[in-house]
Amino acid sequence: MRVDNRAAGQLRPVKITRNFTSYAEGSVLIECGNTKVICTASVDDKVPRFLKGTRQGWVTAEYSLLPRSTQTRVSREAAKGKQTGRTVEIQRLIGRALRAVVDMEALGERVITLDCDVIQADGGTRTASITGAYVAMVDAVDKIFGGYGKFPVTDFLAAISVGIGEEGPITDLCYVEDSAAVVDMNVIRTGAGNLVEVQGTGEHGTFTRKELNELLDLAEAATDELMAIQRETLGDLANKVGKVYETSTGDGE
Amino acid sequence: MRVDNRAAGQLRPVKITRNFTSYAEGSVLIECGNTKVICTASVDDKVPRFLKGTRQGWVTAEYSLLPRSTQTRVSREAAKGKQTGRTVEIQRLIGRALRAVVDMEALGERVITLDCDVIQADGGTRTASITGAYVAMVDAVDKIFGGYGKFPVTDFLAAISVGIGEEGPITDLCYVEDSAAVVDMNVIRTGAGNLVEVQGTGEHGTFTRKELNELLDLAEAATDELMAIQRETLGDLANKVGKVYETSTGDGE
Amino acid sequence: MRVDNRAAGQLRPVKITRNFTSYAEGSVLIECGNTKVICTASVDDKVPRFLKGTRQGWVTAEYSLLPRSTQTRVSREAAKGKQTGRTVEIQRLIGRALRAVVDMEALGERVITLDCDVIQADGGTRTASITGAYVAMVDAVDKIFGGYGKFPVTDFLAAISVGIGEEGPITDLCYVEDSAAVVDMNVIRTGAGNLVEVQGTGEHGTFTRKELNELLDLAEAATDELMAIQRETLGDLANKVGKVYETSTGDGE
Amino acid sequence: MRVDNRAAGQLRPVKITRNFTSYAEGSVLIECGNTKVICTASVDDKVPRFLKGTRQGWVTAEYSLLPRSTQTRVSREAAKGKQTGRTVEIQRLIGRALRAVVDMEALGERVITLDCDVIQADGGTRTASITGAYVAMVDAVDKIFGGYGKFPVTDFLAAISVGIGEEGPITDLCYVEDSAAVVDMNVIRTGAGNLVEVQGTGEHGTFTRKELNELLDLAEAATDELMAIQRETLGDLANKVGKVYETSTGDGE
């Protein structure tokens, strides 16, 4: 029996609220059980030097835990003057994941920054950040999309943590389960069913090929479910993902 | 006429939600119009060296803007490795203000840290932080209060910004008004009607003694109103503020 | 009775020495009793990016305590690699104050940096810094003033600390008085008699409107006195402050 | 055809030199083709506070590129005052991997620090670091091993990078191949054949379950080969790995 009575492959309740704050081009609150993350997507037309003249864009991410998002207060990184190794690792992962479903030429010379600020942490904050940031990013891209040519977001994308607990493989580990898990794996997958990233770690043990495959089976089911929720949340906007709009051919243009 | 049709002395709608997140001893979301701040109060029994053996506690604060709490994204201080002068100034103000209504001996050898994280900024974030952090602090103090002796929070406390706009003194400036104000003043006041801090600055001009007094009149009315809201939000708990409980002398206890 | 036998409203002896060091465009040693601050004003024609093309200048300030300006040695901020919150707050205050009496268009695209280095600290270092930096700034501005049009410094400016001691309101607190004061207030005023900044803090208590007004009365008298000393120190140069020189229209020019 | 004519599953020539420098408890130069890493293992009996009294040890790692280990000089992190995200991520990975084959109780209250300094980088520096650091660690552990009870290193451990190049899955990518790979995967495995870490990333594309399995097949063969080389390099010492020595029971003890 899991700590919150879920079945092995069962997600915690997921809720994605769009337009959570007012100023960002995309702003989402994603809640996966008690894990809650504010994900905003900001568009900046001033690109860094390495992009100038390339006609290509970039997607980058930053991640942070609010000091009291956790059971025990963690030090504020701005006050310490340094991001922890964990933070750096997570924000590199988020950026890399989302770039996998963005066509940088279609995006044009702009930078999209995804800010994932965890206001409450109960396990799976990095995967919730990716799943939520995806929705914020689609909203932001839609605001700058001219209406013809390729929509810069090319596919759906969701992430989930799976792991091997005391009674075998389980999906969407909460903090208590995560602390006890022998193996912990984060899987990121696209709407087309392909893998973008697989990070499996034997935190308190090792794992076999067979176990790896069982975990991937759980992850596939979970990410399919999460992408269905993303699709529903986005409504009509979901249809633009991956689409190419014919260039207008009307007279005089 | 003000930008949002308010009267000169009128507050924006204020909403204080207690228990906004689950782990902190006190957790509040305060909304003043479009300004929204998560205020948490964390209790730590491990005191810094300067407090050891003093039988006294301490109250400290940290403040941060989420990168996209603002119209244009601001750099994340953790990423830059440095807090701005503005941040440092504000968090010093918040800590100083709240210490004014805490009896450090009654608190005992503990540190209360108030984290004020602005998720949406439309002017008045530092005063909203103080007004909200107060409520979070009362909740946190109540969790550690033994039930007899002096309740460590000795009085109510609220803060407001007032300023001189184009058409004279106004209360609770939103961002647009704040940018245009000739004079900007933050006032912090206690339930007893006394002043804790008055910070008036001629950002784009100077001001007279007469104007200073008009601003203080507005601030008094506004902080009274805010303290009424705090009182209502706290419900029964409001009665503990400033109270001394007789040491229990009953049989069997 | 005050610790040094002064009357409640009496300033400590003030001495302002111009041209204290040789290289800065303005260089002043200000002594207020045992508080001694070297204030230099440096003019830089290379403006930061945000000023380029605006035809406007800027005034900024930096502040520091020499490690052994105090009773007990304080760590050197350069060695720690970080300025304290107190330092940051003070240098923001000094810059803001002095900008209140500078016409940025008349100054033109230049930056004036005011360095206030405290060599001996006995209370009131921030207000002494402002009063001294003002004189250094006038000297520096005079060196770059072309002789016609508006003199960029538009008015006099002085600052004083006042506070509520054990026996009531007092002016120009020395360190011992400052440590014991219930309320501490810094007031910055112009030659025209207007307020630029009022910062009153109940460090060890709160204060009433009546007390606030008594403190302001003391501050007005003290800043008038300080501005008389500035005027005397500046000699003929004092007359340029606030003046507009007619553009020469003579033949042949 | 691969750039250096290797077969798809073929390793570059591997050479492990023990006792490369004199002072470290373990010191190894590992060469994998043109990738060369100095790995040292240092034993410290002064443990950090979180270990005191636990009777357990810890293994940690640091990683660095010498500035001119690369085609174009990279900035020295010590000069910039900051480790890059890539460095932080890699050293976390190395430490986590090696901890998987250390029995912390058998190690006792000591810290082993693995320093991996890349003197020449041609792809696969993180996996070469792990494979080389393993040998240095066994040497260091042997120096402190008392000769009875459990040898603190419980199994062999090696790491390899595999990826999907233009012509399909390949093993041990050099820099040119790595830059062009669609998918890049690092696999860490134990002598028992179990997985410790699997990190697959679609840098320039996504990948299928089938491709993931082909990559794991290659990685299994390669890590087996690497562990054979480790075993040969360690000679007799290899036999101690994973062994428990009976406590001496002789008279008088």
Place this chain on the structure above:
Amino acid sequence: MRVDNRAAGQLRPVKITRNFTSYAEGSVLIECGNTKVICTASVDDKVPRFLKGTRQGWVTAEYSLLPRSTQTRVSREAAKGKQTGRTVEIQRLIGRALRAVVDMEALGERVITLDCDVIQADGGTRTASITGAYVAMVDAVDKIFGGYGKFPVTDFLAAISVGIGEEGPITDLCYVEDSAAVVDMNVIRTGAGNLVEVQGTGEHGTFTRKELNELLDLAEAATDELMAIQRETLGDLANKVGKVYETSTGDGE
């Protein structure tokens, strides 16, 4: 002819003012021509961990240029968050030099910190710092000297810069001469006539053994002269340097 008409071996006018500020155990203003440095010596009984229980003391130094001590304003190191290489090198030199004439056992478990803050820089700031800090240190040591046993300062110490200018070897280079010198050398010498440190650098050329000896001749004469000035400045206190006081043997003690 030298820029200020001095003879080749002639010092600039030297003035040492004791008790320049009030709080430090030793406080000196040293003026060597236009070079002016405030040197304070602070005594701290709280020693760092490496000294605890050793019955030995330590002497350390910090050095700083005030931002406008120079022709062109230099950035404040505290604001940049980093000391320059030049600063670090100079403060290491000052500390090392002064330790050469202190008996650490006689000093006892205390740290003396020498702060050298340059308020005006016209060449030779590091040597002026050493010569001035020496006097401040003797004053500070005298304050803690119990009156019997070895006086912790064992000899006199002075430093001078010499160099090879256009017309040959010269003493005590001002900034203009220093910038043009082919060779620059700092020499630190004791009252006994021995060398403590010789640092000769061919900034714009190389130098011969013969030139080195000519420079040392100049330096010997100059440091003798400086030590005579130190002796005169210290008055009676000069006699304590290097002296051992017989332990009192009087009755009743």
Place this chain on the structure above:
Amino acid sequence: MRVDNRAAGQLRPVKITRNFTSYAEGSVLIECGNTKVICTASVDDKVPRFLKGTRQGWVTAEYSLLPRSTQTRVSREAAKGKQTGRTVEIQRLIGRALRAVVDMEALGERVITLDCDVIQADGGTRTASITGAYVAMVDAVDKIFGGYGKFPVTDFLAAISVGIGEEGPITDLCYVEDSAAVVDMNVIRTGAGNLVEVQGTGEHGTFTRKELNELLDLAEAATDELMAIQRETLGDLANKVGKVYETSTGDGE
């Protein structure tokens, strides 16, 4: 008798291996007894702002100890986020020394960076770095030398440490000797026999003019010997040092 049976003026065995790593324009491993340093020279055509348009180049150096190059592991500076004073001082010395034998106009608008990474430290790391970096620099300069005009390296250059041990002056101190030496001196000399830098320090005592001269005698012999080794190592390339090639005037070129 010296610890390793050397004669007073005898160098440890010196070995210089060119092309030690593959990517740098110059790459040398220098071994002086147990002291081993990797010295690389990197050429960068992107010059810093202060060189732009000057038609002059620059030579700079960085120095680092690998954490376990020493008996006891030293903290990694990149991890601490700060270079020690010792490191800063040494890399300034290396850069300054090598600039003494480079004609910056002949070099043209390029920067040569010398990286000296100590992999094993047994005394004399800074002088070994200079002697080794010289060879790497000649190799790098040769790669960019057009074949006519002045070869940018104008003379040979070597450095040695000498000192006064228990039994008098000695050459090339190993760590044990260095720790015990009363006086420590680093001498840098050119092929022409001139001095570039002399840094003598009385670490545990002072020294006389006579001793200084004895040390310089030893240093002259040792640097001559080191320059013979450099010359031999460089082979034909040694002949280019200090040479001016006539500009080709032939037809058709």
